[in-house]
Amino acid sequence: MTNAPKEKEITAKKQPAFQAPKGMRDILPSEAAYWERARETASDIAEAYGFGYVETPVLENTDLFSRGVGGGTDIVEKEMFSLKTKGGDSLSLRPEMTAPVMRSFIENGMSRLPQPVKLWYYGPQFRHENPQSGRFRQFYQTGFEIIGGEQDPVYDAQVIVAAVRFLESMKIKNPIIQINSIGCRSCRTIYRKKLLDFYRKELAAGSKKKGKAICKDCERRMDTNVLRLLDCKEEGCEEIKNRAPSILDSLDSPCRAHFKGVLEFLDEIGLPYSLNPYLVRGLDYYNRTVFEFFTEEENIALGGGGRYDYLADLIGGRPTPAVGVAMGIDRIIGILKSADIVFEPRRKEKIFVVHVGEVAKKKVFALIEELHKANIRVTEALGKDSLQSQMKAADKEGSPIALILGQKEVYEDAAIVRDMKTGAQETVPLNKIVEEIKKRLKS
Ligand SMILES: [Zn+2]
Ligand SMILES: [Zn+2]
Structure with a gap:
């Protein structure tokens, strides 16, 4: 390596000495109206449904995520910005907000308040992903969490409705809800085995025919996290996935009843949804209901969430039922801009x-x-x-x-x-x- 600039660098248009870090960007006054509107809308929806605002630090102990989100997930394995403090602590920029909000719930003794406790948040999160359209390394999410109380399906339905109202108020037309239940741990144990059997058979049949196979990541997932096989977007893997057994057939009766309950509340207000038995969301803390929001034009999710009754326990609290949703502000604003939808700044006369x-x-x-x-x-x-x-x-x-x-x-x-x-x-x-x-x- 030499420090002398290459010819190309000399002739190229002169770049400023400093630029925003890769995958991160400035929000400028010209687009501030979108961002202000997003936060105000989230705040209005939170108020309407009775959520109290919580703001947690951008840094948390790295263990909160490796234990809460799961050591085998992409987020924890590959995507965290982690650092050692001068005092020797290992901290990470939060890659998601559910674990920090639950940490705050436990630390601040919110289980002593009338249950459930409804919390909402808004803020930046950080993941070291490859920047691509709609994906940033610093991205903003707003979310609604209902923590404590009973495992009542009405709460699952309520966070879904709150999210849909948010999207509608942000002028996202006809958001599509994909929903699934991934059951409890015992349902999943049974399903994992079925899924693994199915993939083993597929692979055996494939190697006879020479060709059909799964990608490298999926090969690894077969050993580490079988459910994540259903998350793969590779063409060959997707083809196999679409024939895989459905998790809904493996639900025990309490999990089945819970899921039915959620869907009945959505039916009651005429909110359309589509069942996607291959939706799993790859974080360890989810159980039972999981869901994501899409538009007709886009195949990246605008948001999603689910029930996470295991999280409190995973991070050292008492078992606490909980369910929540998060919406990706950057993606929503990206859609509005490409559709030329403008929010006028709320200008008052001066x-x-x-x-x-x-x-x-x-x-x-x-x-x-x-x-x-x-x-x-x-x-x-x-x-x-x-x-x-x-x-x-x-x-x-x-x-x-x-x-x-x-x-x-x-x-x-x-x-x-x-x-x-x-x-x-x-x-x-x-x-x-x-x-x-x-x-x-x-x-
Ligand atoms: Zn179950
Ligand atoms: Zn794959």
Whole structure:
């Protein structure tokens, strides 16, 4: 390796010295309206369904994820940003939010509150994945979790409904719900064996015919995590998967009744769903209901979730029933942008303050603070000194009123109040200005 720049690098367009890390990006003012809308919408839905906001640190002990999410999952095996602190702790940027929220539930003694406890969150998560369309290494999710109480199917239905309402409010038309039950541990033990038998037979038959086989990852999964065979998107594997036995046939009667209960609640409000017996979601903590949301055009999930009655126990708490959903904000906003759906920023009218001359500029600078304190929304063009360009800016902003201070006004301790629609002007003493503006904004 030599440090001398290669010719290509010299002739290439000069890049800035620093760029956002791979797979990460800036959110700029031009798209801020989407992001603000997403958070506000999540907050509105949470309020409507009775979820309280929880915010956990972006870093957690690495063990929380290896024990909660599972050591054999892609997330923990390959995708975590982990670090050693100077104190010797092993921490990871959170790759998902369910384990941190459950950690918080246990640590803060929320099991002593009336059950269940409904929590919602919004924030960045981090996975070291290959960046591709709709996938970022820093991505944002909002989610709703119902923790504690009974294993009542009504809660599974409620987080699904809350998620659908969120998607609809974000102008995602006709979200498609794919739903499945992966049973409890005992159902899964039986199903795993059936699935393994099926794959062994397939492979034996395939090697006779020379050809048909599963990918390297799936070969590994046969030893480590059989259910993940159903997650594979490789063409050959998918073909085999579509003939695999359905987990629904392996459910015991309590798990079957629970799943039936969930579907009945969804039927009750006429929410359409499609059963996908091969949907497994590859995290260790899930049991029974699992689901994902799609649109007709996209085959990446916009969100998903499920029941995770085992998680509390996995991370050292008492066994606690729980169910939750998470929605991927980056993907949702990506869809809105490509469909040219625009959210107007929620703009309120602002008073425009204009100065003429250096002394007036200082007065105006102070006047803006006074107006802010009186909860009057103000805007300015302090960097522009010509009256004309400031008035142009006021027009562009759509301000209903302009306040103009020139030399004469400074001398008189007054300001000109100009109605931007009619052009009518009036000089008002500065100590009456707040009162006058409030009066005019009301009418
Ligand atoms: Zn079961
Ligand atoms: Zn495969």
